[in-house]
Amino acid sequence: xxxxKLDMAALPGKAAxxxxxxxxxxxxxxxxxxxxxxxxWSFLLGEIALFSFVVLLLTGVYLTFFFEPSMTEVTYNGSxxxxxxxxxxxxxxxxxxxxxxxxxxxxxxxxxxxAALLFMAAIVVHMMRIFFTGAFRKPRExxxxxxxxxxxxxxxxxxxGYSIPDDGLSGTGLRIASGxxxxxxxxxxxxxxxxxxxxxxxxxxxxxxFIAHVLLIPALLVGLISVHLGxxxxxxxxxWPGPGRTNSNVVGERMFPRYAIKQGGFFMxxxxxxxxxxxxxxxxxxxxxxxYEAGVVSAASQPDWYVMFLDGSTRLMPPxxxxxxIGDGYVIPPLFWPTxxxxxxxxxxxLLYPFIEARINKDRRAHNLLQRPRDVPGRTALGAMAVTxxxxxxxxxxxxxxxxxxxxxxxxxxxxxxxxxxxxPPLAYYVTYRICLGLQQHDREVLAHGxxxxxxRRLPNGQFVEVHxxxxxTDEHGHSELEYVGWVVPKKMNxxxxxxxxxxxxxxxxxxxxxxxxxxxxxxxxxxxxxQEIVSGQRR
Amino acid sequence: xxxxxxVHSNQVVDNPREPFDVNDPKLSRFDLVREGAxxxxxxxxxxxxxFPVPGTKAERRLTRTVAGMFLLVGLFxxxxxxxxxxxxxxxxxxxxxxxxxxxxxxxTLGLALLGIGFGILTWGKKLLPKEVSIQARHDxxxxxxxxxxxxxxxxxxxxxxxxxxxPLLGVSLLAGLAPVGVVAAAPIVGGLIxxxxxxxxxxxxxxxxxxxxGTTRLVKLTHHDGTPVxxxxxxxxxxxxxxxxxxxGATNKYADSPVLLIHLRAKDAEEARAANQRAxxxxxxxxxxxxxxxxxxHAGCPASLYEQQTNRLLCPCxxxxxxxxxxxxxxxxxxxxxxxxxxxxxxDGFFAAKSDFTETVGPDFWERP
Numbered sequence: 001x002x003x004x005k006l007d008m009a010a011l012p013g014k015a016a017x018x019x020x021x022x023x024x025x026x027x028x029x030x031x032x033x034x035x036x037x038x039x040x041w042s043f044l045l046g047e048i049a050l051f052s053f054v055v056l057l058l059t060g061v062y063l064t065f066f067f068e069p070s071m072t073e074v075t076y077n078g079s080x081x082x083x084x085x086x087x088x089x090x091x092x093x094x095x096x097x098x099x100x101x102x103x104x105x106x107x108x109x110x111x112x113x114x115a116a117l118l119f120m121a122a123i124v125v126h127m128m129r130i131f132f133t134g135a136f137r138k139p140r141e142x143x144x145x146x147x148x149x150x151x152x153x154x155x156x157x158x159x160x161g162y163s164i165p166d167d168g169l170s171g172t173g174l175r176i177a178s179g180x181x182x183x184x185x186x187x188x189x190x191x192x193x194x195x196x197x198x199x200x201x202x203x204x205x206x207x208x209x210f211i212a213h214v215l216l217i218p219a220l221l222v223g224l225i226s227v228h229l230g231x232x233x234x235x236x237x238x239x240w241p242g243p244g245r246t247n248s249n250v251v252g253e254r255m256f257p258r259y260a261i262k263q264g265g266f267f268m269x270x271x272x273x274x275x276x277x278x279x280x281x282x283x284x285x286x287x288x289x290x291x292y293e294a295g296v297v298s299a300a301s302q303p304d305w306y307v308m309f310l311d312g313s314t315r316l317m318p319p320x321x322x323x324x325x326i327g328d329g330y331v332i333p334p335l336f337w338p339t340x341x342x343x344x345x346x347x348x349x350x351l352l353y354p355f356i357e358a359r360i361n362k363d364r365r366a367h368n369l370l371q372r373p374r375d376v377p378g379r380t381a382l383g384a385m386a387v388t389x390x391x392x393x394x395x396x397x398x399x400x401x402x403x404x405x406x407x408x409x410x411x412x413x414x415x416x417x418x419x420x421x422x423x424x425p426p427l428a429y430y431v432t433y434r435i436c437l438g439l440q441q442h443d444r445e446v447l448a449h450g451x452x453x454x455x456x457r458r459l460p461n462g463q464f465v466e467v468h469x470x471x472x473x474t475d476e477h478g479h480s481e482l483e484y485v486g487w488v489v490p491k492k493m494n495x496x497x498x499x500x501x502x503x504x505x506x507x508x509x510x511x512x513x514x515x516x517x518x519x520x521x522x523x524x525x526x527x528x529x530x531x532q533e534i535v536s537g538q539r540r
Numbered sequence: 541x542x543x544x545x546x547v548h549s550n551q552v553v554d555n556p557r558e559p560f561d562v563n564d565p566k567l568s569r570f571d572l573v574r575e576g577a578x579x580x581x582x583x584x585x586x587x588x589x590x591f592p593v594p595g596t597k598a599e600r601r602l603t604r605t606v607a608g609m610f611l612l613v614g615l616f617x618x619x620x621x622x623x624x625x626x627x628x629x630x631x632x633x634x635x636x637x638x639x640x641x642x643x644x645x646x647x648t649l650g651l652a653l654l655g656i657g658f659g660i661l662t663w664g665k666k667l668l669p670k671e672v673s674i675q676a677r678h679d680x681x682x683x684x685x686x687x688x689x690x691x692x693x694x695x696x697x698x699x700x701x702x703x704x705x706x707p708l709l710g711v712s713l714l715a716g717l718a719p720v721g722v723v724a725a726a727p728i729v730g731g732l733i734x735x736x737x738x739x740x741x742x743x744x745x746x747x748x749x750x751x752x753x754g755t756t757r758l759v760k761l762t763h764h765d766g767t768p769v770x771x772x773x774x775x776x777x778x779x780x781x782x783x784x785x786x787x788x789g790a791t792n793k794y795a796d797s798p799v800l801l802i803h804l805r806a807k808d809a810e811e812a813r814a815a816n817q818r819a820x821x822x823x824x825x826x827x828x829x830x831x832x833x834x835x836x837x838h839a840g841c842p843a844s845l846y847e848q849q850t851n852r853l854l855c856p857c858x859x860x861x862x863x864x865x866x867x868x869x870x871x872x873x874x875x876x877x878x879x880x881x882x883x884x885x886x887x888d889g890f891f892a893a894k895s896d897f898t899e900t901v902g903p904d905f906w907e908r909p
Binding site for chain 1: 576577624630631633643645647649650652655657662664665668670672677733736738741742781783791838839842854856859870872874877902903904905906907908
C-alpha cells in the first residue's frame with residue numbers, strides 16, 4: 001500500500017471543515033469575528049468592573065482553600081505573636097493564618113479586597129456614565145435595571161465578605177446589621193433571630209454569610225453579569241454621534257483581532273494594578289483589630305467605602321422615635337428610616353428612572369446614539385443632585401475622622417451633614433443646569449462665529465477685535481450656518497490642524513513644536529551666551 | 541500589501557453588484573475578509589496599515605519595545621517565583637526581611653501582568669492596522685405580520701391544551717401546585733425561623749440574679765479575666781468595663797451584658813444621684829459609683845468613649861452622646877433612648893448587681909414595651 005503523504009499545510013483547513021460539518025459554526029463564527037464595536041474611553045469603565053470580578057473569582061477560590069467559616073472558639077497559636085494565646089473564633093484564626101502562615105496568602109487576601117473595592121467603584125462610575133449619556137433609554141431599560149441590581153448584589157457580596165473574618169471591626173458591622181434588622185416594624189425581632197439563629201451574635205452567622213458569599217451571591221452575580229453582557233451583545237453597543245454615525249448603524253472596529261487584543265491587554269492591566277495594590281497598599285489589617293468582642297470598639301470604625309453612605313445617613317438621622325400607644329406600646333426606632341427605608345427608596349426609584357424619563361418626554365423611540373450631558377441639562381442636573389446627596393452621606397460616614405483630622409467639632413460635622421444633605425443637592429441641580437446651558441451656548445457661539453485665534457486686530461477706527469477662524473462658509477457678517485450635531489465642537493486652533501499639534505511624550509517631546517512665528521521687523525534674537533558656572537570658591 | 545488591497549477594495553466598492561467569485565485566484569486574502577464582512581452587513585470603509593512602508597525605523601523600534609515588554613514579563617515572573625521560594629516569609633516580630641515578602645510578591649506579579657498588558661496593548665494599538673467599519677444594527681422591530689404569526693403560535697398552544705374547554709384541569713392544577721410551592725418553602729422557612737423571645741432572651745442579660753436551690757445569688761461585677769471588681773479598682777473620674785461574673789460572662793455569649801462602671805467625682809455624683817431620684821432609681825448608685833449598659837440603644841455598638849470633663853459617653857459608631865449625670869439621656873446624635881442603668885451594691889467588698897437591668901438593653905425593636 002502506498003503511504004499517503006501528510007500535507008501539514010492543509011491540516012487546519014481540513015480539521016475546520018470536519019468541525020463545521022458537525023457543528024455548523026461557520027457563519028456564526030464569521031459574524032462574531034466581524035462584529036463591530038464602537039470605541040471610546042468611557043466604554044471601558046464597565047470593563048474594569050468585569051475584569052475585577054474575574055480577579056475576585058480567582059483570588060476568592062484560592063482563599064476558600066484556607067478559610068474556615070466557623071465560630072467555634074479556639075486559642076490562637078499561630079505566627080502573629082501579639083495575639084498568641086487569645087481566644088477567638090476559628091474564622092478569625094484562619095484569616096490570621098491566611099495572612100501570616102500561608103505563604104503568599106496575604107497578597108492574595110489583599111488583592112481580593114482591593115478587587116472588591118475596585119469592582120464597586122467601577123460599577124458606580126460606569127453607572128454614572130450610562131446615566132449622564134442617556135445610554136439607559138429604550139431599548140436598554142432592562143440592562144439599566146440589571147446593572148443597577150448588580151450594584152446592590154455587589155454591595156451584599158462586599159458586606160458578607162468583609163463580615164466573615166469575624167474581626168473586631170467586622171463584628172461591629174454585624175452588630176449594626178443586626179440592629180438594622182431589629183428596627184424593621186412588626187417582624188424585626190423575628191427576622192434577626194432567624195438570620196442569626198437566636199440572639200446576636202449566636203454561633204451560626206459566619207457559616208451562613210460564608211455560603212451566601214461564596215455560592216449564592218456569586219451565582220447571582222455571574223447570572224446577572226451574563227445577561228448584562230448578552231444584552232449588550234444582542235442590542236449592540238451605543239455610540240457617540242459623529243460623522244457617518246446614525247441611530248441605525250455601529251461605526252467602529254471589528255472585534256477581532258485589534259479590539260479583542262486591546263480588551264485582553266486592558267484586562268491584564270487591571271489585574272496588574274490590583275496585584276500592585278495587593279502587594280503595596282495595606283487593606284483591612286484584621287490583626288490590628290483583634291477578635292470581635294461585644295464590649296470593644298475603637299473610634300474611626302468605618303465600613304468599606306460603598307457602605308459608608310448608609311453609615312452616614314445613620315449618623316445624620318435625628319433621634320425621631322415613633323411610639324404607638326397600643327397595649328404595651330410599640331416602637332419604630334429612628335434607625336429604621338436611614339437604613340431600611342432609604343436603601344429601599346434608592347433601590348426602587350433609579351430602577352424605574354428610564355420609564356419615568358420616557359414618560360415625561362413622551363419619548364417612545366429607540367435610541368442608539370448617546371447624548372452629551374450638556375445637551376440634556378435636566379437629566380444632568382438631576383444626576384448631579386443625586387451624586388451630591390450621595391457624597392454628603394458618604395462624607396458624613398467618616399465625619400468623626402474628618403472632625404479629628406481637621407480639628408472640627410464632631411457635633412458641627414453632624415449638623416453640617418444634616419443641613420448639607422437638604423441644601424446642597426438642589427444647589428448642585430441649579431449650578432449644573434446653568435453650566436450645561438452655558439456650555440450649550442458656547443458650542444453654538446463657536447459654530448456661528450468660529451474658533452478664537454488669539455490674534456487681536458486693530459480696526460481703522462481704533463477698535464480692537466479678536467480674529468475668529470470660522471468653521472464653515474460664512475455670510476457677509478462672518479457668521480456660519482452650522483448645525484450642532486451632538487458632538488464635540490472644535491474650540492482650539494490646533495484641533496483644526498491650524499497650529500502645531502500638542503507636544504506628545506511623557507518625559508521629552510517626540511515632535512518638535514512648530515517654530516514661533518517671527519515678525520519680519522524683528523529678526524530672531526541670538527540665544528544667551530553660555531555663562532561659566534559661578535562656584536563658591538570654597539575648596540573641600 | 542496596502543496598495544494591493546487598496547486597489548482591490550476600490551473595485552469591490554465601485555461595483556457592489558458584480559458577482560463575487562471567492563475562487564478567483566487574483567483575490568487577496570483581505571478581499572475575502574472584506575467580502576465576508578460585507579455578507580454580514582459590515583462595510584470596512586477605512587483600512588489603514590500603521591506602517592505603509594514595511595521595515596521602517598519607527599516600526600522596528602516599536603517591535604523592539606513590545607518584545608522588550610514581553611521579556612520583562614519573563615524577568616518579573618521569574619523574580620516572583622524566586623522570591624516566593626527563597627525570600628524569608630515567616631512572620632517575625634519587629635522589622636526584618638520578611639516584612640518585604642508581600643510587597644515583593646505584589647510588585648513582581650503586578651509588573652509582570654502590566655508587562656503583558658502594555659505589551660499586547662501596544663502590539664494591538666500601534667502595530668495592527670487601523671480601521672473603521674460600519675455595521676447595520678438591524679434593530680427595527682419585526683413586522684406586525686411576523687408578530688401575529690408568533691402570537692398565534694403561542695395562543696394555539698393554549699388552545700391545544702384546552703384549558704378553556706376543560707376548566708377543571710386548570711383549577712385542579714393550580715390547587716395542586718400551590719401546596720407544592722409551600723412544600724418548597726417550608727423547610728427553608730421552618731428551619732431558619734427562630735422564636736426571638738425564647739427564654740425571654742431579649743429582655744434578660746447575664747446580670748439576672750441566679751436562683752439556685754431556693755436561694756437567690758446576685759451576680760458579681762468582674763474584670764475581663766473573671767476577677768471580681770472592688771470599689772478601690774476604679775479611681776475617681778475613672779471608668780472600667782465590667783462583665784457578669786458567670787461562666788462565659790465576658791464572652792460574646794453574653795453580648796448584651798458589658799457594662800461601664802464609672803466612679804464619678806463627688807460633685808458629679810451628687811448631680812447623678814438627684815437625677816436618679818427623679819427617675820425613681822434612687823438606690824441604683826453605690827456611693828459615687830454608677831453603672832450603665834455599654835451597648836448603645838441605637839445600633840448596638842459599645843458606647844465606650846467617656847469624656848470625663850463633661851460626663852458624656854460617646855458611641856464611636858454613629859456619635860450618639862449620652863449624659864451620664866442625667867440618667868444617660870441621649871443629648872446628641874441618632875439614639876433616642878437612655879442607656880439602661882445597672883443597680884449596684886457591694887457584697888463582701890466586691891461589686892454586685894442588685895438585679896438585672898430594668899430597661900431593655902441594646903437596639904430598639906417593634907415590641908419593646
